[in-house]
Amino acid sequence: MSECFSLAFGIGTQNSAGDWLEVFYPQPLLNPEPALVKVIAEQLGYTGGNQAIALATSQCGTLGKQLEAAGFAEQGALATQLEGSDRPLVVTILATDEAPSSTPEAYLKLHLLSHRLVKPHQVVLAGIFPLLPNVAWTNQGAIDISELPQRQLAARMRGETLNVHGVDKFPNMTDYVVPSGVRIADTARVRLGAYVGEGTTVMHEGFINFNAGTAGTSMVEGRISAGVFVGKGSDLGGGCSTMGTLSGGGNIVISVGEGCLIGANAGIGIPLGDRCTVEAGLYITAGIKIALLDDADKLVKVIKARELANQSDLLFRRNSQTGAIECKTNKSAIQLNEMLHAHN
Incomplete structure (x- = not known):
């Protein structure tokens, strides 16, 4: 063969x-x-x-x-x-x-x-x-939704309780495989099809969807949506949301580089490079306007967030006085212009 x-x-x-x-x-x-x-x-x-x-x-x-x-x-x-x-x-x-x-x-x-x-x-x-059929996941295994009432009745007649843990297309990953070297506080929050890298901790409010996950040591306290792959050494704060999409059909693939921090209730709609930080509560969508600051906090230009996709060493924050979303970098104005020119 x-x-x-x-x-x-x-x-x-x-x-x-x-x-x-x-x-x-x-x-x-x-x-x-x-x-x-x-x-x-x-x-x-x-x-x-x-x-x-x-x-x-x-x-x-x-x-x-x-x-x-x-x-x-x-x-x-x-x-x-x-x-x-x-x-x-x-x-x-x-x-x-x-x-x-x-x-x-x-x-x-x-x-x-x-x-x-x-x-x-x-x-x-x-x-x-x-x-993937929508299935009732129970203490007696997977049950067809249309057959569930009869199974519940039969269980009661035997003096048993049929516990329905969830009704979904995707089962819990840990009912099928527990990867080595991981901690998962609530196994119902990691779907089969998730890639959970060695050294990853998923806290109680963390969630990893199918076709998504972590490359290695990471702390997951928020949501990793389908299509998102997080690099090693990253911290996804509580309640954070990553808006990745499946890689088929020309959709954007959201990736998060190594050593990133996405704060609580923050989210991204663009892929990040390494060592990036998104301030807590800040949501970065691809089309949002961002004031790009150089290493001296001088305004270089206002751009759309998608122009910063895959760039490293960026700090995204909201100006507390003006409400403007800013991106701080350790590069000079000249380097920033060169970086944007090369990216475009």
Whole structure:
């Protein structure tokens, strides 16, 4: 077999009609070895392309032995273990990184992000929302919304309580993977598909959406929206908001460089370079007018915030007397003009 983008064995949940609600992939692979794909293809009849192939428990034992004999002990052991499952099984193979076309494919791509196998904006997620059913996430697993009333009644008749933790398209990341070296105070505030870098702390009011996250050591006390990727050593203050968008379709990708501080109740609509600070309570949108000051606090010119995108060592603040939004830098007026000319 030729090179493959991703492959994973999954165990999931289907509704009474046989539609997938969610899939858990314990060991997703990025760029698996062709020999491994070949063994699976021969056993399951895979002929190419992006496919989610139903896996019967009766196939697991033979497949596990074949994988172990070919030198893939870890995947072989997993396949053998799945032989004892009473839940639906699937093998999802992505020959190429294209827009997902099924719920198992969509869940595999979310797993790749949360397992840190790919970073935000490095995988195609176009069209993912229609593939993720709105699900009731309960103490008894994922339940189709239309089937929830009957399940609640059945639970009460058994003397049990069916607790509904949320109704959403995206589950909690930690119900599927807990990345190493992180602290998450409230796990309901980090979605599957978030990339949470080693050394990141997410406080109780912090939030990380799918296709977003932190590169490394960061303190998250506010919101990291989809499309935003925060560099190492940054501090996102309580209640801060970052207005990133998905990287498909020509949308702007919001990134935050290393060592940045975005104060409480502050937000950005432009990407920042390294060592930038946004004053608490200040919201910087791309089209907002900013008074650019040099290292001597002299006004150089008034520009739109988007002209400062990706620049480093900037301090954004609001003038307490005039109300004007200012950007302070450690560069001279000449250097600032050169910087803006080069940027434009």
